[in-house]
Amino acid sequence: MELRHLLSRDQQRQLALLSFFYERDYLATEEELAALTGVSSSILQKDLAQIPQQHPELSLEKDDQGYHLRQVTPLSFNLIKARILNQSPSISLLRLLLFEECQSQTQAAAKLYLSSSTTHRYLEKLAQTLAAWGITIEMRPLRLEGSEVHIRRLYTSLYRQVQLWSQSFFATGDQDQALRRYLTDYLAAQNLPQSNYVMDKLFVSYFVASIRQSLGHRLRQSSPHPFLAEPAPYLTTTIENGLTPTPVNDLDQQDLLWLMFEDYALYRPDHFQIALATNPRIQKAQEFNKAFLAFLMAHYQLKLTSTRQQEILFQFISENEVFGPPKDMLQVLRHPRHFFLKKTQQFYPQEVADLKHSIQDFCHRRKEHLTTEFLDHLLYLVLQEIPETVLDCKPLKILVMSDLSASHNAHLVAILDKHLGANLDFQIVDQVFYNDEDLLAHFQQFDLLLTTVLPSENMQRFPVMVIPTFMDFRQLDRIHRKIQEIRNEKDAE
Structure with missing residues (x-):
């Protein structure tokens, strides 16, 4: 589930226009942009004029080919997304709900410089969206309750997209640096990968968990983990002092590293094997994946060694949050993999369409609930791990x-x-x-x-x-x- 609808219509159109330019090598015709936004020519011209006003690093020029978006100075699309999201009252409201600083809707309205009626409207819209995930909005004090894992997923997705890396997550940059050193040491001690992707996701999920835990919300109780060693407590004081609104004591390090200790992130095959033996959620996902891989091998007449099959199954489940109910992802904006899928469909339209139909047929016969997000996730897994189903993949x-x-x-x-x-x-x-x-x-x-x-x-x-x-x-x-x-x-x- 994507929370793009929480943005205003103007913001959604600006995001769509800039995404289109960045995906199309910075060139687009007026007809393409009109078809994309579905608005009148006058509104489109107004939207285009606002791009360089809101993003001074960009300029927009028109010639016989169409509109050319140029970078006066380098500007990543991730930074554009962060800017647009940070201008949204709904996103600001979500941040207030995380820190639980407001005792009432009236206090939230004052902090956001909105009227009480407008704030109430934003809260109602947000509550309707989050209800599907077992998350409710409590009004006094203003906070989120319900499924703790989904709350943490929501804020991990949110902060990975709205937080500029020039900004500190904690009260000062010292806490940020201490946490990064701590995670580097911990991953090295566990012989786990230290890629930027892994570090980024663990850092943000740790930050979110520290805020939730400091306010009394825990996902798990500490207990020996059959694969992961107990994290060293030396960071606790440093991180606790950086929490707002007030420092806390006795943070549970396992709960802070919930992504790994709850087996939502499996970064090594032996961790996967332990989780498979002890975690019913992983066992259920593995049963689906084994049947799915067997179907693909039969349908595409693939000859994969048993070792290769095990490697594929591990990759299928290493990021496994989408396999739980409701087979969807709670995210603010779409995952970067959608760009990969879009490009692959442009290069191989018929092959991808056939693969998509095969996946739909497989899920229908198994009576699996197939959301758009789950379908895209399965498509992405197959194209990444078994691209010979679609691509010409000579080594x-x-x-x-x-x-x-x-x-x-x-x-x-x-x-x-x-x-x-x-x-x-x-x-x-x-x-x-x-x-x-x-x-x-x-x-x-x-x-x-x-x-x-x-x-x-x-x-x-x-x-x-x-x-x-x-x-x-x-x-x-x-x-x-x-x-x-x-x-x-x-x-x-």
Whole structure:
């Protein structure tokens, strides 16, 4: 479930317009924009005029091709989303509900500079949305009650999209830095991955849990976990002092790391195996996934080894929150995977349509409730883990070279593998070459070279592509097209 409808209509249109520009290489015709928004020409012109006013980093120009959106200075789409969300009274109201600072609707109205009737209208709309998730709004004091896991999911999604990373989550940046060091140490001690994605999600979910727990709301009671070690308590005092409105004592570290201790995030196969043996929710999801994988193998005549099947099942369930009732996600705006799905449908419309129909047929025969979000989630899992159902996926070796640092090399490889991964072996230069001949011989092993610097004359004899230091979906789209070109060339040989 997406909370986009909590934004005003003007904000929804602005978000849709900017999303369209960013996905379409910053170019769109007036006809396309009119079809997208469904408004009159005068309202569309007003909406377009507001874009550079509200985002000074952007300019908008019109010529015979249509409207060109240009970046005067770099501006990510994530920052655009955060700005728009932070301007919404509904989002501000959600934040007030998290911190439970208002004793009444009247106090909330005063904090938001709204009338009581307008605040009441926002609360009613929000209450109707959250009721489907077992979440209620209590009026005195003004707070959320009900399903604790869904409340935490909601705020984890919210803060990952509205909080600017230049801002501190806690009272000062010291608490933020302490928490990041703590999570780095904990993940290393548990031999768990320390990717930016994992760290970001754990950090925000920990922050949300610390606020909820400080106000008396717990998801779990501490008990020995068969896989995860008890987190060290040394951070507790630092984090407690950073909580608002008042510091608290005796935070439960397991409850703060609820994503892992409740098995909503399974970042290692052995954690998955333990959860599978002890957690009924994981067992139920695994039963569905095994039947789903067997169906795909039969339908597409796939020959997968037992080891590969286990790897796929682990990836299917590593982020498992969508498998619980109501088979949906409680999120503020759509997950980035929808961009991936949209692009894949553009490249392979018939193949994706056939896969979607197959998934719908499978769920219908099993009498599974299939929400739009659950369908998209299953589509994404299949395209990421078994892309041979749709894509031409001849294996390729790709060398990634960054001029920043070895850690940035690894960061680029992680991003590329996550979004483009299947049958692509991304590697970095992990040895020293003392002459050009040895280096060029090394290059010959690869089907494509991705580099952040302009290639030398010797490099240009190989398939090479210059990539930016920092990735966005537009650049990933360009790389995907290049990879498919190379695969097509191999088909023609």
